[in-house]
Amino acid sequence: MALQVAVGVVLNSRREILLTRRAVEVHQGGLWEFPGGKLEPGETVLEALGRELREELGIEVTKSTPLLEVRHDYAEGSVLLDVHIVWAFEGSPQALEGQPMAWVRQEALDDYAFPAANMPIIAALREQLADSELSRSDQGA
Numbered sequence: 001m002a003l004q005v006a007v008g009v010v011l012n013s014r015r016e017i018l019l020t021r022r023a024v025e026v027h028q029g030g031l032w033e034f035p036g037g038k039l040e041p042g043e044t045v046l047e048a049l050g051r052e053l054r055e056e057l058g059i060e061v062t063k064s065t066p067l068l069e070v071r072h073d074y075a076e077g078s079v080l081l082d083v084h085i086v087w088a089f090e091g092s093p094q095a096l097e098g099q100p101m102a103w104v105r106q107e108a109l110d111d112y113a114f115p116a117a118n119m120p121i122i123a124a125l126r127e128q129l130a131d132s133e134l135s136r137s138d139q140g141a
């Protein structure tokens with residue numbers, strides 16, 4: 001069975017994207033990721049997302065929408081990444097686990113090395129951001 005992982009694409013008011021870097025010694029270590037982590041027994045994806053972002057960044061998610069689910073088979077095992085865009089949150093994200101952290105413009109995502117499973121996430125995110133920019137400009141925002 002695939003390891004279920006809740007993943008958050010956290011956006012700030014400038015539509016920059018929060019990246020953190022995985023510790024070198026862990027699976028897919030040294031690569032950049034979207035914050036998140038494994039579901040605990042009995043937890044829903046949204047509960048896990050809220051808990052992981054609280055633990056890793058000290059923020060409370062206040063608005064999120066599902067983006068996509070990605071299944072990827074690594075040599076070490078399969079993961080199912082359930083990815084949500086976090087449009088709003090309370091608090092100011094801090095790297096509470098000492099991980100490097102960066103706010104990155106969508107155009108600059110190509111400058112960061114991600115795990116292989118993340119390629120479809122980035123494609124879907126770019127589409128979603130383009131759509132939401134269109135609807136914002138329709139509303140005169």
Ligand SMILES: Nc1nc2c([nH]c(=O)n2[C@H]2C[C@H](O)[C@@H](COP(=O)(O)OP(=O)(O)OP(=O)(O)O)O2)c(=O)[nH]1
Nearest residue numbers: 005007027028033034035036037038079115117118
């Ligand atoms: N959080 C996150 N995990 C990802 C991404 N891309 C990707 O392949 N993964 C994989 C790497 C890991 O195999 C798995 C996440 O597991 P993890 O061990 O980091 O989860 P966790 O935060 O609960 O870790 P821990 O409490 O055990 O330290 O998902 C991503 O963008 N974000």
Ligand SMILES: [Mg+2]
Nearest residue numbers: 035036037038
């Ligand atoms: Mg994690």
